[in-house]
Amino acid sequence: MSYVLGIDIGTSSLKGIILNQKGEVKATESSQYDVNYPYPNFSEQDPKQWIRALKEVLKKLNAHHEGILAKIAGISFSGQMHSLVLLDELGEVIRPAILWNDTRTFKECKEIKEKMGSKILQITKNIPLEGFTLPKVLWVKKNEPGNWKRVWKMLLPKDYVRYWLTGAIHMDFSDASGTLMFNPETKEWSQEILNKFDISPDIMPTPVSSQQEVGKIKSNIAREFSISPNVSVFAGGADNACAALASGVIEKQDAMVSIGTSGVFLSYEEKITNNYDGKLHYFCHVIPERYYSMGVTLSAGNSLKWFKETFATEKTYSELLANIHEVPPGSHGLVFTPFITGERTPYFDPDIKGAFIGISAQHTLDDFGRSVVEGITFSLRESQELLQKETGRVYEKIVSVGGGAKNPDWLQIQSDVFQSNVYSLETEEGPGYGAAMIAAVGIGWFATFEECSKEFVQQQKMTTPHAENIDKYNTVFNIYKQIYRKTAGISRLLKNI
Numbered sequence: 111m112s113y114v115l116g117i118d119i120g121t122s123s124l125k126g127i128i129l130n131q132k133g134e135v136k137a138t139e140s141s142q143y144d145v146n147y148p149y150p151n152f153s154e155q156d157p158k159q160w161i162r163a164l165k166e167v168l169k170k171l172n173a174h175h176e177g178i179l180a181k182i183a184g185i186s187f188s189g190q191m192h193s194l195v196l197l198d199e200l201g202e203v204i205r206p207a208i209l210w211n212d213t214r215t216f217k218e219c220k221e222i223k224e225k226m227g228s229k230i231l232q233i234t235k236n237i238p239l240e241g242f243t244l245p246k247v248l249w250v251k252k253n254e255p256g257n258w259k260r261v262w263k264m265l266l267p268k269d270y271v272r273y274w275l276t277g278a279i280h281m282d283f284s285d286a287s288g289t290l291m292f293n294p295e296t297k298e299w300s301q302e303i304l305n306k307f308d309i310s311p312d313i314m315p316t317p318v319s320s321q322q323e324v325g326k327i328k329s330n331i332a333r334e335f336s337i338s339p340n341v342s343v344f345a346g347g348a349d350n351a352c353a354a355l356a357s358g359v360i361e362k363q364d365a366m367v368s369i370g371t372s373g374v375f376l377s378y379e380e381k382i383t384n385n386y387d388g389k390l391h392y393f394c395h396v397i398p399e400r401y402y403s404m405g406v407t408l409s410a411g412n413s414l415k416w417f418k419e420t421f422a423t424e425k426t427y428s429e430l431l432a433n434i435h436e437v438p439p440g441s442h443g444l445v446f447t448p449f450i451t452g453e454r455t456p457y458f459d460p461d462i463k464g465a466f467i468g469i470s471a472q473h474t475l476d477d478f479g480r481s482v483v484e485g486i487t488f489s490l491r492e493s494q495e496l497l498q499k500e501t502g503r504v505y506e507k508i509v510s511v512g513g514g515a516k517n518p519d520w521l522q523i524q525s526d527v528f529q530s531n532v533y534s535l536e537t538e539e540g541p542g543y544g545a546a547m548i549a550a551v552g553i554g555w556f557a558t559f560e561e562c563s564k565e566f567v568q569q570q571k572m573t574t575p576h577a578e579n580i581d582k583y584n585t586v587f588n589i590y591k592q593i594y595r596k597t598a599g600i601s602r603l604l605k606n607i
């Protein structure tokens with residue numbers, strides 16, 4: 111029996127997932143790491159952490175499942191998007207990776223807008239945002255000229271991990287389309303953008319499709335972890351594209367909600383004719399010639415993580431949320447906005463701050479816990495409303511994935527707030543499951559991703575909206591929506607304190 115391995119380089123951990131030919135999970139392991147926030151708006155990670163975590167995961171897979179890596183026939187990857195990794199000529203990392211939720215690049219975004227105007231949207235289908243890779247490249251060029259001079263290649267996290275395993279330099283279309291330097295129609299780096307910002311095409315990795323075989327594992331690494339040297343390594347894809355594949359979101363009427371560190375409301379797109387004027391992100395899918403649009407909450411699960419680590423250190427997530435079902439919708443008049451690292455959709459504002467509004471003496475930790483979960487979900491409803499308005503679609507099926515899908519009360523809140531049936535997956539393994547599906551297609555178990563999805567993805571109908579909660583949530587959501595406007599000025603004043 112041969113298996114496939116999916117490796118997900120998330121923001122909070124690296125996960126390895128092994129599937130058999132029926133899509134059953136034979137083994138899974140993970141290893142955590144931290145994000146560093148050295149200054150306001152900065153968010154960085156040391157790529158060495160990913161390699162340390164990868165080694166730990168590979169070791170644990172073999173140790174807990176009797177040399178299972180020897181049975182792997184194909185490997186592929188998913189990873190946090192947009193985060194910039196710079197390598198020197200020796201293939202060494204030059205500086206910490208600047209992550210997707212780092213918002214230091216306000217000035218660089220302004221520069222891109224001034225120099226490119228509407229051309230950037232025309233070419234890339236996206237507008238300049240602090241999270242995307244091009245502004246990060248420009249920041250290093252301007253602020254760290256010594257580092258910039260040493261750059262041999264620029265990569266994204268999963269491409270760096272794959273490079274460490276194989277020595278080959280590539281980036282797949284789904285991740286390349288999140289750099290703001292790539293044309294998703296021609297599937298090439300945009301010479302016009304690179305020229306405009308004086309970026310040498312030599313530093314760009316070769317763009318390839320997600321299921322392209324890109325190399326073999328280096329022999330010393332294969333030996334160390336008892337992996338067959340013949341294992342095929344496939345390029346892989348952006349974590350959200352991989353999560354959408356793993357959720358079976360392959361029809362226009364289906365949507366995915368992912369609550370990881372970030373939060374995402376994602377819609378499948380058959381064509382690239384419409385880019386919604388940059389109000390939504392528009393990227394290549396891992397499925398050939400398919401696309402997706404999405405809105406992003408910068409700190410979704412990250413808000414809950416921050417809340418837990420700050421106010422309930424000793425509790426697990428399950429303990430923290432154990433009683434939220436006893437708190438009524440609206441958390442006794444307490445509303446949270448999850449803008450703790452600024453916000454993307456729909457505000458695109460790196461300086462907005464989070465808030466609890468309505469605190470009173472009778473509020474308990476359970477009220478706060480529920481209001482954090484509700485605030486994150488309201489933020490995703492803003493993306494849902496924007497997507498529905500722009501696409502004209504009403505999503506008949508919303509599949510919920512990521513850490514946030516682990517809690518049944520949160521699934522109920524999602525269903526009530528989105529006013530839709532919310533499905534969860536039988537095997538909720540997130541983007542790593544999609545990465546393993548890419549390997550399954552790559553090695554030829556299936557001719558297409560659609561065939562693989564039909565065989566592998568098992569959605570469970572989990573949660574339907576409670577009619578009595580819908581009106582209440584509409585009222586609270588309307589209050590939530592006013593908070594951005596009313597706190598934007600105050601957030602700017604607080605920035606300098």
Ligand SMILES: Nc1ncnc2c1ncn2[C@@H]1O[C@H](COP(=O)(O)OP(=O)(O)O)[C@@H](O)[C@H]1O
Nearest residue numbers: 120121122123370371411414415427512513517
């Ligand atoms: N049992 C749980 N209940 C509710 N939320 C959870 C639970 N476990 C994790 N989470 C949330 O999920 C987030 C991590 O999700 P994950 O998909 O693993 O993130 P990433 O891919 O960004 O590394 C945490 O920050 C936390 O907010």
Ligand SMILES: O=C(CO)[C@@H](O)[C@H](O)COP(=O)(O)O
Nearest residue numbers: 120121190191210370371372
């Ligand atoms: O920036 C984006 C999407 O545009 C994020 O969604 C990252 O891709 C990180 O994802 P998670 O670690 O939260 O899954």
